[in-house]
Amino acid sequence: MKRKLTYDSDENESGNIEECTQGLEYDNKFFEPVHFLRCHSKANDPADVKTQVWQCAFEPDMNSPGHTTNLLATCGGNSVCLVDAVTGKVSKKFYPEEASILLFSLAWTTLHPGRGRKCNILAVGGSKCYLQLILPTKNCSLLSPPQFLSPPSKNKAKDLISCLVFHPTMHGVLFCGGSSSSIAAWDISQCHPWSDSSEPKLPELLMSITAHSEVFSLSFSKTSNVLLAGCNSGLFGWSMNEVKWEKNVAPHQRKPKGIEFILPEVSEGNGETDDDETLVDSVVCIPGSSLVATKCALRGLIYLWNLAATIENMQVKSNKISESRKVKLSVTPVKCLRWSDTDDYFMAMGCSPDGQLLGCGDDEGGVWLYNIGRNVVEHKAKRVKRDADQPSMTEPHQRLLWPSTLADPEVQNARKVKRLEGHGGVIDHVTVGITQSGAIHLASVTSTNLVCIWKAFDDEEMVSGDKMLK
Template structure:
């Protein structure tokens, strides 16, 4: 095969394009390519590439340093692949084919499921269940065996130097690979490879833990850019009954920005489309122009929640798959509506409860997994799968999580979204184990997380958790009805208190509070907060239309002997003017949402008004 050039790549892409940076589909099949024929610097310019066909070549491995941040589908059929670990940089892969590669073994298949955390389709089959078992159940068993070997035969040296630690790590990894056994003989290669990973991770974990304790770095420091400035841009009244401009009674409940399909960004920059719901409609709003791009209406419904996700859609004739951005919405009727906004259609629905739905949330790691909470005091986990070219889909119920009250908000810890779910409910905050390889499929809470405010005043019940969100992988922001403040607490430190003694009786664990943020002293419930992790912001609206914004930097420095920390800025209600009747007074802000870069903030009110705020440069 001759040299691969930019001209050749542009000839082989579909649809035709003039810039490598914009190519999404590329066919390099049957060109007789060897690994050395793939020019990494040139291919790395394909930052929007989603589908790559390399079938029918002579590839033994993928070239070192190749990073394709948007790649979702790769066809390596009929090659000479020997080292599948060279695919490790392609972490966004969801669909992979390796048939007719003589040297790809069962152990290699296992390695791929570990290396590619988003892989769902392998050689044309849905492997989600098997992959989850390998990633979590299998890996946990191996981890325990590695840990047992460490605790019985090894320890860190008293006087730690880099050289001494390197020797201990070398000896430990060597011992693990020879002594830890698991699974049939056909998986010996995989087991040695996997425990090598585990043992290395374990050494690092021990070293970090000891170093931290010696240097007393018990602080939770968040490093972020300086505070931002926000200005009101649009006020919309797009959920009105019968499109009446006099409707100031419809409550708006939930909003969420559309995620980017292109993980490395696209030519249009950050996401600016936000979905809002309330009354009998769901709207998609362009935050820049203030235009309602799409509106979905169900007479007689009252929507309470919505959630975005990305699933795979089969192409016509099953020749491949492409990512598809979908929106789920639900409310009073207990039905989940599935929408494909790009096609401007509602492609399906399914009944999640006989009672109203209160909250929907997709898994950030597996876009086909949906959690629904309802007024029947149950949380259900569903696999909604993907869709084919005719929008056929299949829904499977996976788990039932029992609560004692209505769930209001869900959070999946960013570091472990496949193992735990935290539910904010009318009667407390509860943690659940959601690992699919565990039994039973109907579960009660693992533990209840309590807060100091519970003891504040015996005359009031502060157990309604009506705001919840992660600010980092560890730091959680939450608020309780009538608390008058927002807690920042550590998920990891809180969970570390759980005894994990297999006692079926539920455990209560007090949240490890890092800081307390001043907020409005109101008795109005369900005014939820939101977070923007990339900018270090927590935002919560109040009963007067104001937005309390908190730019969280160094929690330890700001704690000030347990006193509540004031807001960075309180944004006043913009006082929109109603034609012929003067300004509209501030309503209660039920919900807020921010795009990942905090270019826009959207606030929804209980008086049928959605306010779009835009970031401006601070002076």
């Protein structure tokens, strides 16, 4: 009898998301800055503006799928911070076992160890292919020793893990991507204190996928069962429909079907296409739908497209399609969302857990917000010319500008004002959390060592006042 990997399928998850969606109206919400923290400083320097904070994510609510708690995880420099979004206080802080390790990526999952137990695990990745699992409720790291995952290139000392994502139903399956031009899937389902084994459980390799170029962003579509990767050479995907997850199957026998997604071309004035504009630095599968948001470098826009409609005619059973020989599918955007004309890279998008609000930062400390749930709902894609003509743009429904009244006395005393140039620097990542009570917080992290927390208010609840960095 074949044994499958341990995973949990939340039957009520989609229903909870839909219920959450129906109760929110983002057109009537306005965000106010409530907490700005400099909590990843090197040597606890309160004026450190050089440490980059790369990613942030709200903890999922174990008892209410589709919602989050107020606990925000952030990673940057050589530390992970857990921040209470309500109080603005850092409740816990974790450091790698080696001081030289820099952290770039994180992801949450909820495991069910048995006997009715539930626990949230935070995975963190960084330089030298470092991976650690954190159990916040016990204030401990779970991997002893920590794992340095060896990529196929075997250049572990130089490679790094820049993106992580958990499988949406097999909650113990973790996908890791980075500079090694490969993606590895690991089973961490037994890496918890309640494991039956007397020895510490370590991650087990399930699958290795060749991405052909550096991987910057990962996202998994629950509705289509496809893993998406934003890479240096474009957007790629792997259909998991035919993957055999049984425990007695060797990693090299798990071969997902590969897809290369051809995005609309953008030509220069001379008619040639800029190679840099094929770089996809952020991809997000919109929760509860088949929509995908994709951001290419240097294009000044975000593509919103329907994954299910794009792959519906793909002959996944063809012998010509494999993990290494990909089928090519053209992407037709449903919407083109106007974004910054910056020439900076690696500003990652984030979406609310109800799939309604998409956010992306820019290089001036601002956050662009798009209410994608009101007018874009699973309809047929409109054809967009794939040539030099600029497609029509959808404007952001709201832009959060860097607070002009933000006081930063430590930086001013250290005479580092010129470096900040009047704003918070590049927004590296944006995330949105919604609690079961309906409270909405937006968080962003910056290249200048800042964690920024905004709270949504109704129009009549708006507050104002000077803010000070903590």
